[in-house]
Amino acid sequence: MSAALPKLKPRHAPKAPHEDPDFLQSTPARPLRILAEYIHPYVQLKKEGIGDTIVMFGSARILPRDLALARYNRLKLLPAHKIPAANRVKHRAAVRRAKSLLEMSRYYEEARQLSRRITAWAMTLGPRPRRFVICSGGGPGIMEAANRGATEAGGKSIGLSIELPHEQFANAYISPELSFNFHYFFMRKLWFAQIAKALIIFPGGFGTLDELMEMLTLMQTHKLAEHNIILIYGRKYWDQVLNWKAMVNTGTINESEFKMLQFADTVDEAFNHIRAGLEKYHMQVDSFLQS
Secondary structure, eight states: OOOOOOOOOOOOOOOOGGGOHHHHTSSTTHHHHHHHHHHHHHHHHHHTTBOOEEEEEOOTTOOOHHHHHHHHHHHHTSOGGGSOGGGHHHHHHHHHHHHHHHHHHHHHHHHHHHHHHHHHHHHTTOTTTBOSEEEEOSSSTHHHHHHHHHHHTTOOEEEEEEOOSSOOOOOTTSOGGGEEEESOHHHHHHHHHHTEEEEEEOSOOHHHHHHHHHHHHHHHTTSSOTTOEEEEEOHHHHHHHOOHHHHHHHTSSOHHHHTTEEEESSHHHHHHHHHHHHHHHOOSOOSTTTO
């Protein structure tokens, strides 16, 4: 009669792949992470009844007027005898920078007002689906102003944040259930473009230009609906940065491509452009998030 086999102690159960953080963060699992950044916003946006969006871009460095004014006064009113001689040149530069920030703060306040007006009007169209919901990049500056204005109107708003080397926190005015954080820029851009009916571009830097050119290229190549609205806000700023007519005159874009752009310098002008375009072309809801 054979001897009984020794009783083996049970070994630990292996983790399922979807529960293994080392695997999920590995290079082979990258497609899963990309897919998650598509599926999670889709599910949440659908759950919240979002029909479509109005995207607002602009600099993260533009301050609210009260903060910009406080910074300028703090530097400007500092008594000269309290500034060490070695620091006076730097102080003068700081005052100039603070003055520029104060002048630029008008765009924060105007983005906030415009968002509030768009949201208040959109809310009259009914709650299900929610139409023309304000969507920002989720950070400070113009992005914060966009979410803030929507909140002040009593509406929901979306924030599409991005992981950056220097940590950036989502602003406090995004609706918590519509706050998303992306690792991949291209997935974030997809969600900016996918359900947007209008793009409003306030003064900004590299990131703002990147998003603007992405949207223009998608429209030029008919990857977005031809009647999507692209509104450039603040011609004094943008005419210093981009010479649109030079592109037309040299033939690198044609006149019809230039006409994809609309321009505004006041909240009233911007709101009227946006509302007119939406009422003309976009009152019927797409089925993408409604099926």
